[in-house]
Amino acid sequence: MAGSSATGLATLLPGAAEAAQKGVLTGFDLARRQGFPMLRHGPFGLIANPTSVDATGVHIADILHETAGVPLAAMFGPEHGFRGSAQAGKSEARSRDARTGLPVFDIYAKSGDALTAIFRAAGIGCVVFDIQDVGVRFYTYISTLFDSLVACARLGYEMIVLDRPNPITGLDCAGPVMQPGYESFIGRAAIPIRHGMTVGELARLFNAAFVPALAGRPARLRVVGMQGWSRDMWYDRTGLIWVPPSPNMPSLETAIVYPGTCLFEGTTLSVGRGTTMPFAYLGGPEVDGAAWVAALRRRALPGCVFRETYFTPGFSRHAGETIMGLELIVTDRQAFAPIPTALTMLSDALRLAGKPFWSDGGRTFDLLAGDGDTRAMLERGVAPERIVAGWQPALDRFRARRSGYLLYS
Incomplete structure (x- = not known):
């Protein structure tokens, strides 16, 4: 247009x-x-x-x-x-x-x-x-x-x-x-x-x-x-040729998951910076990777699957530590919804994690989300689907x- x-x-x-x-x-x-x-x-x-x-x-x-x-x-x-x-x-x-x-x-x-x-x-x-x-x-x-x-x-x-x-x-x-x-x-x-x-x-x-x-x-x-x-x-x-827009955006596949999994930058978990799969590798000692994967598999989220993996971040949180976490694998990018998927991942990780879960008291997460309500609802255990539904009026506008x-x- x-x-x-x-x-x-x-x-x-x-x-x-x-x-x-x-x-x-x-x-x-x-x-x-x-x-x-x-x-x-x-x-x-x-x-x-x-x-x-x-x-x-x-x-x-x-x-x-x-x-x-x-x-x-x-x-x-x-x-x-x-x-x-x-x-x-x-x-x-x-x-x-x-x-x-x-x-x-x-x-x-x-x-x-x-x-x-x-x-x-x-x-x-x-x-x-x-x-x-x-x-x-x-x-x-x-x-x-x-x-x-x-x-x-x-x-x-x-x-x-x-x-x-x-x-x-x-x-x-x-x-x-x-x-x-x-x-x-x-x-x-x-x-x-x-x-x-x-x-x-x-x-x-x-x-x-x-x-x-x-x-x-x-x-x-x-x-x-x-x-x-x-x-x-x-x-x-x-x-067009793909040139990585930033050091941890190596591929289109990374860009597809990034709108959702970048929200984990507001937590104490690693997003896999400095690995071969940034923003697809997620985890930290705070969360049992096997239990996290099991919980997400029960959700049967559209367009993606999860597997347990070990990785060693090269930068940022947990740099140099070997972590058991998960890999998010997109199987159908048309069906995959990165932000609702990440919200469900956050919900399960928060339930499984030790505290603290949020970095700097939650301020970074709130700035990434653009509001304070999303984190508050996750902490109260509100179902991810209800949180997503609450966004719709503002999205329509x-x-x-x-x-x-x-x-x-």
């Missing part, structure tokens, strides 16, 4: 005639095909990371730097850094890029005056965003997108978003919609955990619904849309709200 957008927005959506022949073309692909006309009006900065590549795997910063008349002047690195060398919760310090010679600014978790000052110091008048997201509210690249829109609105800069697919499809919205008071860098706006939107669509929503309250006006936003992507398309149907910002059918 291509339609008009909020005030101050221009959207480039090319026709889809070539899609069937060529597969999905990203916003960058289309901008390149057009000769980058939107990037020839003055110095601009690029928010990017290792996923910001063309179909052959060449980084777009290198392409733009080598293109005559395209004045790329600076780069900005989100969480994990511009070249992707940092682990979760970290970034790369300000530097000069070895390949292009351009300055690279660290903007991880920067917002407000701090981010505005960085953009101003970069000597630019336009910010370009091109990063592969994974379709989940607490994956921080969309928080960087949000904060950058606010900074551009305050400065009067144009912001250009080169769109990329939502890898876990754009059909489903699931999980609690974030409630007031739970805003953080893992949740900037009132959207559900699984939002079912592309970064370009999210930019349209953020700019119209949230940015004016923070900046006094929307940003001058331009979204360069994709060609050939549809809402029911999983990433491995796009014809969000679906109605997001419909005006969608670009693809």
Whole structure:
């Protein structure tokens, strides 16, 4: 669906005639095909990371730097850094890029005056965003997108978003919609955990619904849309190469379970960081892995199975310890519901675990969930199905709200 957008927005959506022949073309692909006309009006900065590549795997910063008349002047690195060398919760310090010679600014978790000052110091008048997201509210690249829109609105800069697919499809919205008071860098706006939107669509929503309250006006936003992507398309149907968006997002399979199992980051259990199966390996000495698997098998949850496994996390919780836990295996991704599945896993783990079960008193879990009710109901033993049912009215309102910002059918 291509339609008009909020005030101050221009959207480039090319026709889809070539899609069937060529597969999905990203916003960058289309901008390149057009000769980058939107990037020839003055110095601009690029928010990017290792996923910001063309179909052959060449980084777009290198392409733009080598293109005559395209004045790329600076780069900005989100969480994990511009070249992707940092682990979760970290970034790369300000530097000069070895390949292009351009300055690279660290903007991880920067917002407000701090981010505005960085953009101003970069000597630019336009910010370009091109990063592969994974379709989940607490994956921080969309928080960087949000904060950058606010900074551009305050400065009067144009912001250009080169769109990329939502890898876990754009059909489903699931999980609690974030409630007031739970805003953080893992949740900037009132959207559900699984939002079912592309970064370009999210930019349209953020700019119209949230940015004016923070900046006094929307940003001058331009979204360069994709060609050939549809809402029911999983990433491995796009014809695009998969580049891990972060060190512990090695595959599409990880992205499929992540909307649910990342909630375990709010517990004392490991999510398997630094193993071959992050977010599919879960466990810790707090929970008997065999009993946990047995309980979940009795549930017969759709689209997945569980097995006992031993693993040794390389990072974060229980790093270096050998743990008996479980592996979550998706057998039917169409039937699998990551967030309700994880809620059931949490319910059984909480019942089996010693205390404490929540990290930092539950604050991290509440920020991930976007509310305080989900944890409270789990603690009271409320059935996961009832918790999920309670999310539906807010999800219905969000679906109605997001419909005006969608670009693809």
